[in-house]
Amino acid sequence: MNMQTATLNPAQLNALQQHIQQAADKLSHQNLSQDETEVGSLIYMGNVHDSFPRGLITDPILNSEEIHTWMLMRLEVSDQFTATRIPKQDTLMEQLKCSRPIVSRNLQVLRAMRWITLCQIVRGADGQYRGAIYAQHDEPISLAETLLLDSTYLDFLQEETRGDVLKRLNNIKHSVLKHTDYRLLTDETALTPESGIGSSLRRMSSNLSNNPLDTVLACPPEILEPKNELNCYENQSIPEEVRNLLRADDNEKHHVKTFYVDNSGKNSRNIAHKPLNRPNSQQKQPSESFNMDNHVNNFYTAYCSSGSSFINNKKTTTTQKLRIPRCLSGTKRKEEYAHDLARKLPPDEQQYILDFVEDRHKAGEQGISKPMPNPIGFLISMVERMQNGTFVPSGYGERNNMTQQEKPDNTERQYKQARQELFSNIRHLDKMIEMQSQQPGLKSELIAQRDQLKQKMQILEKNTIAI
Structure with a gap:
């Protein structure tokens, strides 16, 4: 029986001997403690193995290039919480076998889907761009957590990019915004930072549910068709009541219409449309599983601030109109997120917390206190503290121009x-x-x-x- 013996060429053998000698030198200079009777060194001679999140591999939205981009970024990380260099675009182009615009699009898609978060743009003393600091996640993080890290996330989602290469990015950003609007309308915890166990319970719930709206970004796999990516709210699998709720059709004025429209001079939170008179044949009762009538009334009870509205002949109550500070109102959507956050608190504390953030932001601009680069993230943190009783009041937010009844x-x-x-x-x-x-x-x-x-x-x- 012929046996072939394994052989090493001189270069390989020399490299191994150098590693062994380096380990021996390091060991010989090591100071032994009294409880160490025997020490040694270990040289691993196999291939390096890396693990990647299963949710990334099976993500129904990301394509193979975007998944590969996340993996290449992860390979640069040696230790947890240790900042490392992000791979250069030339390196990513070589590894992915794609053009520079595709690499840029991959990074933006990962940011939109919250697999990575842009934490800071770094510029030199001369104002020249030096680079960006990203955070990488093993699952898409919540909207609240994203806003805590990235104050420009909402602006990024609303930016329209031109070019055929970026058409996919625009579709994804548009759908993430629509999903976010839906969550804010139907889930009071949408702007609450998620704990570790909360994240685990959400994953367990989405695995047991057949409703695509229970997934991370509410995008069922069957809608991932060419030229129709992430068309979440036109798919037949979405409940009819939800699609009616989000529809912005002039022929459907009897439903709630376009909550987040960037029309100048109009605040969509303060607009309530009266239903049109419809024939009795069209007035169908909603199913018991999703009481549309109550749902819409609850929405207006929480958010209407002027007059009274009638939906299906039911009168809603009115609430105090909030004044949103300029630092929280860069766009209509950001203004309404701040509005939703304040509404989590009791009525007498809602305007106070908004004024608190405004005063704290002004103090940072004047150099009295530390600068506040992320007002919406600061508001999320302060609302959470007020809810759990850890908020410490100060002179910020106090107003002396209240009437005796309001005081x-x-x-x-x-x-x-x-x-x-x-x-x-x-x-x-x-x-x-x-x-x-x-x-x-x-x-x-x-x-x-x-x-x-x-x-x-x-x-x-x-x-x-x-x-």
Whole structure:
């Protein structure tokens, strides 16, 4: 039986010997601790293996070039949270075997689909462009998380790009915007940052659901046809009630019409169309699974600010009209996102939080405080703090021009401020206590301080109840 022995050429053998010698030199200069009785080095002689998210490989929207672009970017990352150089476009062109416009489009598609996020544009002292800082994700992140990192994301989605190469990009950006509008209309958590377990539960829910609107970007695979990419809301698989709700057809004025239209001088949140008189034969009751009548009334109850509207002869209530600061109103869509965020809070706190962001932004412009490059992201963070009780009020946002009827009870405001400050300090001490496992003396002192604050909290609540 003939056996062929494996042989190494001189160059390969020399390279291996150099690696072995480098490991030996490093080991010989290493200082051994008392508990290390035996040490050694290991040289891996196989191929490098990389893992990629399954959701990326099976993404129904991304094409192979866009998926490959994400993979090539991932190969540049050595350690988590360590900044690394993004692959040059020439390198991507060579690896992908495509032109420069295609590479640029791939990056923009990944950004639109939230697989990557543009965090910052870097310019030199002379104002010359130096590069961009991107964040890469193992799944598409939520809209709220994107706005926290990228204040220009909405502007990017609304930019129209020209050229046949970028037609696909325009279709994707348009559909992401339509999906975002739908989520804001039907899901009150659309602008809430998602936790890790929340992301896992969403994936589990979308796997169990047959409704394409439950997927990450609400785009069912069957609509991915040539020249019809991401035509999410014209597909037959979308519920009829939802398509009617989002339809912008002049012949369908009895339905809610075009919530996010960039018409000058009109705020779509403040417009309520009355239904046309239709024959009885056309007045069909919606199905029990999706009560369109209640859904539309709930929408106007939350967002109409002038007059009263009648939809199917049901009167809706009106709410306070909010003044959106200039820093949050670059576009109609951004203005309405800020409006939706403020509506998450009680009525007496909605305008306050908008004024708080406005004053804080002005302080940054004047050099009094740190600059605020991302007002919409700051608003998301402040709303979340007010909801979980960790918001610490300051002089920002206070207005003295309110009428006596509009002015909130001073005792109640002082109570809220004191409670929020105590709650924030208690949480801070809890975190510090968890970190002091090696210093029992300091830990005991921190526990005592925390207990004192808890007692103050109890006294504060008792006094409030007594009043």
